[in-house]
Amino acid sequence: MKLKLHAVVALLGLTALALAGCGGGSGTTKEPGTGNNDPAAAFRVVYTRNGDIWRMNGDGSSVQQLTRTTAFDFQPTLSPDRQWIIFTSDRAATYAKQYRLFLMRSDGSAVEQLTESSGFEADPTFSPDGTRVAFVSNRDGNDELYVMTVETGVVRRLTSTAAAEQTPAWSADGSRIVFAATPSSTENTDIYSMRASDGGDLVRLTQNAATDDSPSFSPDGRWVAFASDREGGRFRIFQVRTDGSGDLQRLTDGGSGEDGFPVYTPDGSYLYFDSDRDTDSDIYRLNLSTGQITRTSSSYDPETNPDTRAKKSGRELRSKRN
Numbered sequence: 001m002k003l004k005l006h007a008v009v010a011l012l013g014l015t016a017l018a019l020a021g022c023g024g025g026s027g028t029t030k031e032p033g034t035g036n037n038d039p040a041a042a043f044r045v046v047y048t049r050n051g052d053i054w055r056m057n058g059d060g061s062s063v064q065q066l067t068r069t070t071a072f073d074f075q076p077t078l079s080p081d082r083q084w085i086i087f088t089s090d091r092a093a094t095y096a097k098q099y100r101l102f103l104m105r106s107d108g109s110a111v112e113q114l115t116e117s118s119g120f121e122a123d124p125t126f127s128p129d130g131t132r133v134a135f136v137s138n139r140d141g142n143d144e145l146y147v148m149t150v151e152t153g154v155v156r157r158l159t160s161t162a163a164a165e166q167t168p169a170w171s172a173d174g175s176r177i178v179f180a181a182t183p184s185s186t187e188n189t190d191i192y193s194m195r196a197s198d199g200g201d202l203v204r205l206t207q208n209a210a211t212d213d214s215p216s217f218s219p220d221g222r223w224v225a226f227a228s229d230r231e232g233g234r235f236r237i238f239q240v241r242t243d244g245s246g247d248l249q250r251l252t253d254g255g256s257g258e259d260g261f262p263v264y265t266p267d268g269s270y271l272y273f274d275s276d277r278d279t280d281s282d283i284y285r286l287n288l289s290t291g292q293i294t295r296t297s298s299s300y301d302p303e304t305n306p307d308t309r310a311k312k313s314g315r316e317l318r319s320k321r322n
Contacts, residue, residue: 045272045283045296058285060298064108067108075088145177158198166179180215188211190205212238214261222243227273235259258277259277271288
């Protein structure tokens with residue numbers, strides 16, 4: 001098995017483009033794109049719908065169901081060559097909500113269990129070269145971040161804190177991992193980054209009384225997108241500079257709905273996210289140069305989000321561990 005690159009959304013023929021004009025929230029298009037006439041058709045999105053894994057093109061076309069079980073399959077992450085998917089599931093659980101990591105081909109075949117912990121493993125994300133997967137586990141008693149070498153199955157622990165870590169994501173060069181953490185029971189969840197090699201050089205990117213979660217590095221490494229309820233108690237998508245300057249931009253305004261689980265496309269031209277702004281939870285994409293937001297799915301199912309990182313119960317991002 002040969003695996004290469006993190007990306008929930010993989011691009012055919014990667015091109016490095018700079019991010020521009022981050023003013024999203026207006027101009028929502030409710031219909032999917034127009035196939036090959038839509039540049040986003042080259043992207044692939046894997047996501048969760050009603051407890052199974054699905055995939056589609058980035059314009060909402062070619063929708064395909066990949067898993068069909070009575071178990072809860074979620075949090076899919078796609079390898080860069082688009083040949084493999086790692087996901088979280090309770091299909092091998094011996095008690096309620098015991099989650100482990102599984103690997104399958106991108107057509108849904110050849111499912112293989114990757115982890116065997118008696119606790120839970122969740123939040124998998126491929127490294128940029130696809131040889132490693134970062135994930136969260138409580139195998140040693142606390143929610144910590146680990147990295148697995150896919151070919152050998154060797155697991156290395158990166159964090160050892162009293163905090164509860166979650167939702168890791170890699171930088172495009174593989175040098176850093178960004179994640180959300182709750183330092184204590186009296187503090188809210190904020191965004192941090194660290195060296196991917198050893199967990200060192202910890203940098204706190206956000207610090208406020210709100211909940212910040214589900215971070216994603218921009219391809220150029222200058223920004224981290226995340227979901228936050230810091231404005232009015234409803235989750236929106238923001239991005240913060242990674243240089244520690246504190247420069248913050250709001251990218252979406254979901255109106256009466258809420259937005260979450262952002263992920264940049266590898267060329268930096270789009271940001272995909274989940275929202276219930278049109279009543280039902282669906283997948284949307286933000287054009288980062290124009291601010292145009294396009295709805296790419298119309299499933300009317302309550303659990304449809306790209307790179308799903310938590311089972312939704314309102315916006316309880318950690319509900320999979322309750």
